[in-house]
Amino acid sequence: xxxxxxxxxxxxxxxxxxxxxxxxxxxxxxxxxxxxxxxxxxxxxxxxxxxxxxxxxxxxxxxxxxxxxxxxxxxxxxxxxxxxxxxxxxxxxxxxxxxxxxxxxxxxxxxxxxxxxxxxxxxxxxxxxxxxxxxxxxxxxxxxxxxxxxxxxxxxxxxxxxxxxxxxxxxxxxxxxxxxxxxxxxxxxxxxxxxxxxxxxxxxxxxxxxxxxxxxxxxxxxxxxxxxxxxxxxxxxxxxxxxxxxxxxxxxxxxxxxxxxxxxxxxxxxxxxxxxxxxxxxxxxxxxxxxxxxxxxxxxxxxxxxxxxxxxxxxxxxxxxxxxxxxxxxxxxxxxxxxxxxxxxxxxxxxxxxxxxxxxxxxxxxxxxxxxxxxxxxxxxxxxxxxxxxxxxxxxxxxxxxxxxxxxxxxxxxxxxxxxxxxxxxxxxxxxxxxxxxxxxxxxxxxxxxxxxxxxxxxxxxxxxxxxxxxxxxxxxxxxxxxxxxxxxxxxxxxxxxxxxxxxxxxxxx
Amino acid sequence: xxxxxxxxxxxxxxxxxxxxxxxxxxxxxxxxxxxxxxxxxxxxxxxxxxxxxxxxxxxxxxxxxxxxxxxxxxxxxxxxxxxxxxxxxxxxxxxxxxxxxxxxxxxxxxxxxxxxxxxxxxxxxxxxxxxxxxxxxxxxxxxxxxxxxxxxxxxxxxxxxxxxxxxxxxxxxxxxxxxxxxxxxxxxxxxxxxxxxxxxxxxxxxxxxxxxxxxxxxxxxxxxxxxxxxxxxxxxxxxxxxxxxxxxxxxxxxxxxxxxxxxxxxxxxxxxxxxxxxxxxxxxxxxxxxxxxxxxxxxxxxxxxxxxxxxxxxxxxxx
Numbered sequence: 001x002x003x004x005x006x007x008x009x010x011x012x013x014x015x016x017x018x019x020x021x022x023x024x025x026x027x028x029x030x031x032x033x034x035x036x037x038x039x040x041x042x043x044x045x046x047x048x049x050x051x052x053x054x055x056x057x058x059x060x061x062x063x064x065x066x067x068x069x070x071x072x073x074x075x076x077x078x079x080x081x082x083x084x085x086x087x088x089x090x091x092x093x094x095x096x097x098x099x100x101x102x103x104x105x106x107x108x109x110x111x112x113x114x115x116x117x118x119x120x121x122x123x124x125x126x127x128x129x130x131x132x133x134x135x136x137x138x139x140x141x142x143x144x145x146x147x148x149x150x151x152x153x154x155x156x157x158x159x160x161x162x163x164x165x166x167x168x169x170x171x172x173x174x175x176x177x178x179x180x181x182x183x184x185x186x187x188x189x190x191x192x193x194x195x196x197x198x199x200x201x202x203x204x205x206x207x208x209x210x211x212x213x214x215x216x217x218x219x220x221x222x223x224x225x226x227x228x229x230x231x232x233x234x235x236x237x238x239x240x241x242x243x244x245x246x247x248x249x250x251x252x253x254x255x256x257x258x259x260x261x262x263x264x265x266x267x268x269x270x271x272x273x274x275x276x277x278x279x280x281x282x283x284x285x286x287x288x289x290x291x292x293x294x295x296x297x298x299x300x301x302x303x304x305x306x307x308x309x310x311x312x313x314x315x316x317x318x319x320x321x322x323x324x325x326x327x328x329x330x331x332x333x334x335x336x337x338x339x340x341x342x343x344x345x346x347x348x349x350x351x352x353x354x355x356x357x358x359x360x361x362x363x364x365x366x367x368x369x370x371x372x373x374x375x376x377x378x379x380x381x382x383x384x385x386x387x388x389x390x391x392x393x394x395x396x397x398x399x400x401x402x403x404x405x406x407x408x409x410x411x412x413x414x415x416x417x418x419x420x421x422x423x424x425x426x427x428x429x430x431x432x433x434x435x436x437x438x439x440x441x442x443x444x445x446x447x448x449x450x451x452x453x454x455x456x457x458x459x460x461x462x463x464x465x466x467x468x469x470x471x472x473x474x475x476x477x478x479x480x481x482x483x484x485x486x487x488x489x490x491x492x493x494x495x496x497x498x499x500x501x502x503x504x505x506x507x508x509x510x
Numbered sequence: 511x512x513x514x515x516x517x518x519x520x521x522x523x524x525x526x527x528x529x530x531x532x533x534x535x536x537x538x539x540x541x542x543x544x545x546x547x548x549x550x551x552x553x554x555x556x557x558x559x560x561x562x563x564x565x566x567x568x569x570x571x572x573x574x575x576x577x578x579x580x581x582x583x584x585x586x587x588x589x590x591x592x593x594x595x596x597x598x599x600x601x602x603x604x605x606x607x608x609x610x611x612x613x614x615x616x617x618x619x620x621x622x623x624x625x626x627x628x629x630x631x632x633x634x635x636x637x638x639x640x641x642x643x644x645x646x647x648x649x650x651x652x653x654x655x656x657x658x659x660x661x662x663x664x665x666x667x668x669x670x671x672x673x674x675x676x677x678x679x680x681x682x683x684x685x686x687x688x689x690x691x692x693x694x695x696x697x698x699x700x701x702x703x704x705x706x707x708x709x710x711x712x713x714x715x716x717x718x719x720x721x722x723x724x725x726x727x728x729x730x731x732x733x734x735x736x737x738x739x740x741x742x743x744x745x746x747x748x749x750x751x752x753x754x755x756x757x758x759x760x761x762x763x764x765x766x767x768x769x770x771x772x773x774x775x776x777x778x779x780x781x782x783x784x785x786x787x788x789x790x791x792x793x794x795x796x797x798x799x800x801x802x803x804x805x806x807x808x809x810x811x812x813x814x815x816x817x818x819x820x821x822x823x824x825x826x827x828x829x
Contacts, residue, residue: 333532336531382633382636384578384636384640385637385640385641385642386640435642439605439704440703440704490536491536492532492536493530493532493533493535493536493537494520494530494532494533495520495523495524495528495530495532495533496530496531496532499523499528499530499531499788500519500520500523502725502788503523503528503791503792504725505722505725505726505727505792506523506526506528506791506792506795506797
């Protein structure tokens, strides 16, 4: 029977542990919830504002949008489009947003807004291009291109160095006539990137234009910057088309690929896109919860982050209490410490949250000492139990008030936090302590008091640990794990550490 | 030194068969003592009445004080008695027990000679009524009963109080006994944690073996200096049978039975404890576990008390 019961407890604990570990594992690996507490993260909000003048009649607006943002996690996006119907289409690398309206007139404004946080570089399925067909250059450029490519080829080892060398030559300030010739008619940045692409094509090197948005906090009227990417057979390498520097600028995102226009409007004119960007710092935990909620709304429906902030703050403390309870179980049933009351030390430990540890210990000791002295006086008055307890409670509150007033007068604001001490608990502690003092002597009373304070300090340290608080709040399913642990400890029938001391005379003899 | 040498003390205890607090609670108290029978032992008034109904000898009950107003009538109530004991019905660990031995100048005399006025006794009773000594502070009743005039056999080895014999009875078989001797420090009380001495008893012949005081082994009473070893306890068979019979009385499997020896009335059952302490092992320098396990192996416990005592002695010899 006993073994069956043990087995039952063990099985139940196993189920709880597996359940809690599975949910936690899923939340960490799939929903990417952080195991470590991260204080703040940058939340970028990018807004594309499309304006145009609509001609009377139907109009259709097409805006190219990013499909994925490498290096960032897309938290949220929305379209503010009023009466417009919205369709989203996917092509290989971009998304195409289309707004359409049957009747419109005058100045029109449409918004696309997205929120990004820095995140892991997600695997981006980029396509490997086929080798480009040789191009026919205009007569005058043909020789210039051939000469340039020959020169560059002799000074480079692979595609990367080739592209770099070529771009340096094309952008040299004191360029020779060949280069000057190649620069003709390529005045806009976009045309210049296209020119570079066509020259690279002459060397059979695939390349493409990408259009970047540089994230600058507070930027308004930002425009996209065309950039050059060259494929070296394995992957795409990015180059600054004007300086030949490799890579992307810091904090830049690829808005779209290719040379198609960003915005096109049918049934309107003077269309333009303005980007504005701003950055906020937000609690990482909340952000990641929001992100996880996008991935799996069912599981995250049970997240504590869904509660109102005030309630959240209460639960931040509440989910820590089981840790304190587990600590009490360990200290009492495995170590064998004696305390006043079972969970009294947890409540004292929670009060220490407001006072900090050392001040808490000091104020608590002062309060208990003063209360105990008055309690001994009450003993002399022969009061009945309940009125005596009530008297102790009132005296505790008077003492707290006096201590607060005194410390405030002295300019020690910490002393004010004594008001948060659980006064009923303190009154009961004083009463019990005086009984133990009477019946078992001062040493036993002081021992139990020291034990309680020790446990209270431990539980304070555990319950205010930032990592544990983060873990318990983000992964409340760990409560099942704690439950399993306490149940297993509930079937622990081995010796307590204190018993090794208690039975020492027998041990020494044996 | 093995890596787990820090476990050595614990292994030594295990080898000696010492029962720990966790195991006592988990494997014996929780398993053999059904909760519903606890009130029978927690309320000493009920235990006493139950015992009287089946003819087990207990100290005579003089009065029960259940309400504050009865305290006013205390002088009249106590008029007929010079010697008496006041105890809470739900007390634990010997707390709240007041022993009065005689009167002087209209005052009551405590065991240690201190004089108490009637009002002071009343205040003590009032504390008992308000639940000061009961578990969880529940309101309680006070019992006033016969003060045991203990057998002079222990005169030289007890200081003022009433020595008693605590026996652990498991499934109706006595497994371990100790004699508890009050000291000056224990204020006449017989509880080890209040400073009384525990002396191990040979279950076969009723001779004391060795003593423990404050968890230290001793051979002589600290107050009188007389040896506490080799004392013969009168009427040992009787005491064993009386203890064994308490199992049926309260339907609990794992109990501690406290018995006192009255000079006129012989062994009287004082109280039964559903969570008996572990110090008895220190007093006997023996662990309870081997004996408990031996009793667990017995399929059916004989109904006859004589047979049970025979079994107890067999088990005592084996472990």
